[in-house]
Amino acid sequence: MQVQTLKGFRDYLPADMAPRQRMIRSIEAVFERHGFAPLQTPALEYAETLTGKYGDEGDKLLYRFTDHGERQVALRYDLTVPLARVVAQHRGALQIPFRRYQVAPVWRADKPQRGRYREFVQCDADICGADSAVADAEVLVAGLAVLRELGVAAAQLHLNHREVLFGVLRLHGVDAAGAQLACIRAIDKLDKMPPAAVQAEIEAQAGLDAGGAAAVVQAFTAGTTVADWSARAAVAGDAAFVAALDRIQVVLDLCNAAGHGGAIVFDAAIARGLDYYTGIIYETRLTDAKVAGMGAVMSGGRYDNLIGLFAGSAVPAVGISVGLDRLFAALQELELVGGNEAAVPVYATVMAPELAAPTLRLVGELRRAGLRVEMELGGGKLGKQFERASKRGARAVLVIGSDEVAAGTVVVKDLRAGSQATVAQADAASYLRDLGIT
Amino acid sequence: MQVQTLKGFRDYLPADMAPRQRMIRSIEAVFERHGFAPLQTPALEYAETLTGKYGDEGDKLLYRFTDHGERQVALRYDLTVPLARVVAQHRGALQIPFRRYQVAPVWRADKPQRGRYREFVQCDADICGADSAVADAEVLVAGLAVLRELGVAAAQLHLNHREVLFGVLRLHGVDAAGAQLACIRAIDKLDKMPPAAVQAEIEAQAGLDAGGAAAVVQAFTAGTTVADWSARAAVAGDAAFVAALDRIQVVLDLCNAAGHGGAIVFDAAIARGLDYYTGIIYETRLTDAKVAGMGAVMSGGRYDNLIGLFAGSAVPAVGISVGLDRLFAALQELELVGGNEAAVPVYATVMAPELAAPTLRLVGELRRAGLRVEMELGGGKLGKQFERASKRGARAVLVIGSDEVAAGTVVVKDLRAGSQATVAQADAASYLRDLGIT
Numbered sequence: 001m002q003v004q005t006l007k008g009f010r011d012y013l014p015a016d017m018a019p020r021q022r023m024i025r026s027i028e029a030v031f032e033r034h035g036f037a038p039l040q041t042p043a044l045e046y047a048e049t050l051t052g053k054y055g056d057e058g059d060k061l062l063y064r065f066t067d068h069g070e071r072q073v074a075l076r077y078d079l080t081v082p083l084a085r086v087v088a089q090h091r092g093a094l095q096i097p098f099r100r101y102q103v104a105p106v107w108r109a110d111k112p113q114r115g116r117y118r119e120f121v122q123c124d125a126d127i128c129g130a131d132s133a134v135a136d137a138e139v140l141v142a143g144l145a146v147l148r149e150l151g152v153a154a155a156q157l158h159l160n161h162r163e164v165l166f167g168v169l170r171l172h173g174v175d176a177a178g179a180q181l182a183c184i185r186a187i188d189k190l191d192k193m194p195p196a197a198v199q200a201e202i203e204a205q206a207g208l209d210a211g212g213a214a215a216v217v218q219a220f221t222a223g224t225t226v227a228d229w230s231a232r233a234a235v236a237g238d239a240a241f242v243a244a245l246d247r248i249q250v251v252l253d254l255c256n257a258a259g260h261g262g263a264i265v266f267d268a269a270i271a272r273g274l275d276y277y278t279g280i281i282y283e284t285r286l287t288d289a290k291v292a293g294m295g296a297v298m299s300g301g302r303y304d305n306l307i308g309l310f311a312g313s314a315v316p317a318v319g320i321s322v323g324l325d326r327l328f329a330a331l332q333e334l335e336l337v338g339g340n341e342a343a344v345p346v347y348a349t350v351m352a353p354e355l356a357a358p359t360l361r362l363v364g365e366l367r368r369a370g371l372r373v374e375m376e377l378g379g380g381k382l383g384k385q386f387e388r389a390s391k392r393g394a395r396a397v398l399v400i401g402s403d404e405v406a407a408g409t410v411v412v413k414d415l416r417a418g419s420q421a422t423v424a425q426a427d428a429a430s431y432l433r434d435l436g437i438t
Numbered sequence: 439m440q441v442q443t444l445k446g447f448r449d450y451l452p453a454d455m456a457p458r459q460r461m462i463r464s465i466e467a468v469f470e471r472h473g474f475a476p477l478q479t480p481a482l483e484y485a486e487t488l489t490g491k492y493g494d495e496g497d498k499l500l501y502r503f504t505d506h507g508e509r510q511v512a513l514r515y516d517l518t519v520p521l522a523r524v525v526a527q528h529r530g531a532l533q534i535p536f537r538r539y540q541v542a543p544v545w546r547a548d549k550p551q552r553g554r555y556r557e558f559v560q561c562d563a564d565i566c567g568a569d570s571a572v573a574d575a576e577v578l579v580a581g582l583a584v585l586r587e588l589g590v591a592a593a594q595l596h597l598n599h600r601e602v603l604f605g606v607l608r609l610h611g612v613d614a615a616g617a618q619l620a621c622i623r624a625i626d627k628l629d630k631m632p633p634a635a636v637q638a639e640i641e642a643q644a645g646l647d648a649g650g651a652a653a654v655v656q657a658f659t660a661g662t663t664v665a666d667w668s669a670r671a672a673v674a675g676d677a678a679f680v681a682a683l684d685r686i687q688v689v690l691d692l693c694n695a696a697g698h699g700g701a702i703v704f705d706a707a708i709a710r711g712l713d714y715y716t717g718i719i720y721e722t723r724l725t726d727a728k729v730a731g732m733g734a735v736m737s738g739g740r741y742d743n744l745i746g747l748f749a750g751s752a753v754p755a756v757g758i759s760v761g762l763d764r765l766f767a768a769l770q771e772l773e774l775v776g777g778n779e780a781a782v783p784v785y786a787t788v789m790a791p792e793l794a795a796p797t798l799r800l801v802g803e804l805r806r807a808g809l810r811v812e813m814e815l816g817g818g819k820l821g822k823q824f825e826r827a828s829k830r831g832a833r834a835v836l837v838i839g840s841d842e843v844a845a846g847t848v849v850v851k852d853l854r855a856g857s858q859a860t861v862a863q864a865d866a867a868s869y870l871r872d873l874g875i876t
Contacts, residue, residue: 002484002486002487003487003523003526003527003748003749004484004527005479005480005483005527006480006482006483006484006505006509006511007507007509009480009482010480011477011478011479011480011524011527011528012476012477012478012479013477013524013528013531013532014475014476014477014538017475017476017477017478018475018476020478021476025463032810033805033808033809033810033811034805034810034811034812035782035810035811035812035813037452037455037456037782038450038452038455038456038459039449039450039451039452039455040449040450040455040458041443041449041450042443042444042447042448042449042557043481043513043543043545043557044444044447044501044545044557045443045444046440046442046444048439048440049439049440049441063482063503063505063506065501065503065504066503067444067501067547068501068547069445071444073444075481085441086449086451088441089441089442089443089449090449090451093451094451095826095829095830097815097816099812100452105481107481107482109505109506119480119481119482127815130815130816132815132816132817133794134788134794134798134813134814134815134817135815137798138813138815141798141802145805145806253795254794254795254798256795257794257795257796257798257799257802258798258799258801258802259799259802259803259806260802309439310439310441311441344473344475350572356571356572356692357691357692357694357695358695360572360575360579360692360695360696361695361696361697363696364579364695364696364697364698365697367471367472367583368583368697370471371471372470372471372472372473373471373472373473374472374473374537375473375572375576376572377535377565377568377570377572377573377576378535378568378570379570379572388533391533392533
């Protein structure tokens, strides 16, 4: 009998799952405050719905199979393509612009690595049906508010626009589509490879000579400002490039107004892999040295053509995706999650079998008062029961003997203070709250 | 291009998903108050882990396929078998008794029917490593507290014990294992078929004559009390039957003590389908006439041998499973969920493009103060913006013109009262809260 998880999959035991779940709740609450409403879509889709949306590499990573009705089906690979299908399918039932968030696992048959699993949870917020800069800013603001809510002060969102990538290349005389894409694929690796290696890749793949390739790498790494690029784009008469830079500046100004200016920078070297982006694109990296090498924890962009593949007519859209697992790992590293959140603050002992019923009566009252209480299940020596209570992280232990039953009282032992008190059962909930138990 | 969900699958759009999610949160909170901690397991398991646990019928309904590494895998069919695998695999890392809850989708390639889907969410709470009646009572109490929390007053948990089924049959001279199982399968249909049809099935399948079959049906439907069966079992010297009835009485007494006595009854005809139950078994039905035909909304039982299949040695366990989708449908029917929970209470208009930034500044402050605010994304005529606000269910609409920017104020229109007021931006959050917006 196989007693193990599949390679690339994992169980979240309570010690990890409790803080992880709290984190998910926080993210959902932030998205809701920003006007996003929850959506849930099936884990399985028609394979045809998903294929061809993620590039050849993505198609290979899809978990596909034939179902009992001989349909070709696949497990969802992300939350964006199912959203596009939903908007097309239920358009009449949705309020456009449609703001939705979704927190759900996705599956990719990727090579498992440290921190990379074949099943992982995405937390996405998207706005469909609005092409404005305000819509761009709204998803960025929501994402940055998530990081703030989680206590992640040291993070930077690197903002770019697909047309900036092409504009910079055009300025450097790279006009052929194939060469442009080869350059962008190489530029995308600047955060993982040294500039010289990126330059070599551009020479090999895009057919530029050494000088041209060096100039391209230099252009994307020099930290040129939006204003400087705008001036150069205007001189070159490159209207698409100018418009992209204008959009970036407006989005930066809006995020600044919303109080997130310090956490967002323009970065011409952000390329993003997925084929479907059409406008702004961005990645967010943690800047704390302890987790700086971790890669993007939150990314996304504008994809104005994806929904049109399903809907027939274009529906502009922009979104953000929080990488829950990576962000959770970072929070653990930064000690922003911790403590035994799976602990139960109150533990009720059972002194003798006939005392289980009166004990459970009090326990029921405390739970209805909102307290988290664990009930002893085995009985036996009180010392052993106290050991179990302590292992469960209990702050207070309840003891009810026959005297207490007769008097309507309970002995509350405070494990932290090492003290104890006998209190009326009717007062037990407020007594426990006064100890600081919530 | 396929623009549809798979047969038997469905999207939950915000209007349904928002109250559904609130319901899940309530269930989780109740389980936590009862000392259960969250667990998450993968959607995919080795097929071998799941096969042979749900009977032949269950095996056929498994979504199975071969993954990229030529492994036979399957989507989980319930949350109980993965839990058994977890307890065996991570035993050293868990605190025994292990109380966990899990809320997650499961997949069964069943024939879709009204209210029955191929993907549905289960909400389970289980205790592993305790064989006591207190453990039995604890899961029942948690389940009944869920129903109480959700406002479902009219529900009845029908409690039985596997050994009661066999004991009643033995009392009626049905001793052969095959005949017993055939009888139990027929008895299991008493809530869907008339007694005469059940009797006919017993005659045909278990080989009893008409009189014997009629007596068996009568025995299971007569409403005989625990005490009466106990007396008859004692006379017959059937120790296993006596012990099962004793256990039921203790569990009833404990649930009564915990304040749930009125919601639980002994019912000898509860059989449950799954092969792995060994002790108490139960189903919960809603008694309100509007939803009485809906079937069980919460069920489970004790399964002391299942974990042993994985762990090598026996680990007793008992659990409860809330059928979220069916219960949600019932709550909708009973009008216990409603209102537009996906609505956003505050809507910020944008009077002109240059006013987007100062508007977003105030919106950011209100969101940080915990309010749910939607920002206008398109601009245009204010009347259209108010229409959108109204469609989104907004209670209050914010208007910031250049005068307001200069004065640091905002116009708040109360859509319900039809009134409006100009308030300082710094006071906007408390003003909105005073309107009753949370």
